Amino acid sequence: MSEDAGPIDAVPVRHPGRWVALVVIAVIFAMMISSFVTNPRWDIPFALQVMNFNPVLEGLLKGTIIATIGSMIIGVSLGIVIGVMRLSDNPVLKFVGFLYTWFFRGIPRLVLVTLFGTGIGYLYPRFDIGPFPFSQQLAGYLGLSSDLTLFTLNVNQISTTLIWGIIAMGLSEAAYMAEIARAGIMSVDEGQREAAAALGMKPSLSMRRIVLPQAMRVIIPPTGNETIAMLKDTSLLVALPLGTELFNQTSIIGNRTLKIMPTLVAACAWYLILTSLLMVGQYYLERHFGRGYGNTRTQTKDDTTRTRLMGLTIEGGK
Numbered sequence: 001m002s003e004d005a006g007p008i009d010a011v012p013v014r015h016p017g018r019w020v021a022l023v024v025i026a027v028i029f030a031m032m033i034s035s036f037v038t039n040p041r042w043d044i045p046f047a048l049q050v051m052n053f054n055p056v057l058e059g060l061l062k063g064t065i066i067a068t069i070g071s072m073i074i075g076v077s078l079g080i081v082i083g084v085m086r087l088s089d090n091p092v093l094k095f096v097g098f099l100y101t102w103f104f105r106g107i108p109r110l111v112l113v114t115l116f117g118t119g120i121g122y123l124y125p126r127f128d129i130g131p132f133p134f135s136q137q138l139a140g141y142l143g144l145s146s147d148l149t150l151f152t153l154n155v156n157q158i159s160t161t162l163i164w165g166i167i168a169m170g171l172s173e174a175a176y177m178a179e180i181a182r183a184g185i186m187s188v189d190e191g192q193r194e195a196a197a198a199l200g201m202k203p204s205l206s207m208r209r210i211v212l213p214q215a216m217r218v219i220i221p222p223t224g225n226e227t228i229a230m231l232k233d234t235s236l237l238v239a240l241p242l243g244t245e246l247f248n249q250t251s252i253i254g255n256r257t258l259k260i261m262p263t264l265v266a267a268c269a270w271y272l273i274l275t276s277l278l279m280v281g282q283y284y285l286e287r288h289f290g291r292g293y294g295n296t297r298t299q300t301k302d303d304t305t306r307t308r309l310m311g312l313t314i315e316g317g318k
Helices: 016-038 044-051 054-086 091-106 109-123 135-142 162-187 190-198 203-239 246-257 260-289 301-309
Strands: 126-129 151-154
Touching: 044 260, 054 091, 054 162, 054 203, 054 246, 054 260, 091 162, 109 162, 109 203, 162 203, 190 203, 203 246, 203 260, 246 260
Parallel strands: none
Antiparallel strands: 126 151
């Protein structure tokens, strides 16, 4: 800057629209708070009681939390496998991966849960598990008095249980996680694989130790969103029907007491609490796996002190 130039009297740009929007939002928020406080039909005290009922807490634990964890374990594990298959050079594996994602992404999750809860048990009432396919027919051909079946699975006994719902939602989630995993793997530079191959690593080993750890930066954010969506989709387990489920239990209480709105408020409150906890966990996971990438790196107090000691901080415009 020239010594003859005087100080610049910069006038910040006015943004009256921001203040207008702030006032409108404040008015709407105040009206909502007033509605909760003054409208007795919300019946917030009864909603708080419903949140602590034993059937509701049991449905929260078994039908919401356990179902979310189980479905995401299946979805993430199988989704990574399907995603790797879609990136394979083997045309058969690539086609199978595409066929899987095409089918399970095309079927609504509610329809899929209903299909598993009623259709599978109707079509296949029992599965005979043996060392060979068609164990009974093979035993008859060999003239054996007993077939080669190891054990029999009665599908009708588990068709309306939590396990069947977890399997249905997990298979559906795997199709979406496959695309997320595929995008994450493709985000890693090809030179990383080539460097791993130059060091003598097998493709499977380089995938586990080199590619996937770097791909997690891209995989974690949508996976967190999918986990939150899965937690809310556990309400679809009411289609089984499944007694131990949060939304089902609150609906039963609402029908018995004829207080529908307070029970819905109780269900919404629990969903909001759980999704808020998941969002906090997602934030810390994103920060952990995003270290060293652009603006996602967080500078700790020790880093700041170390930088100042090294004389890299510019003070006073010097």
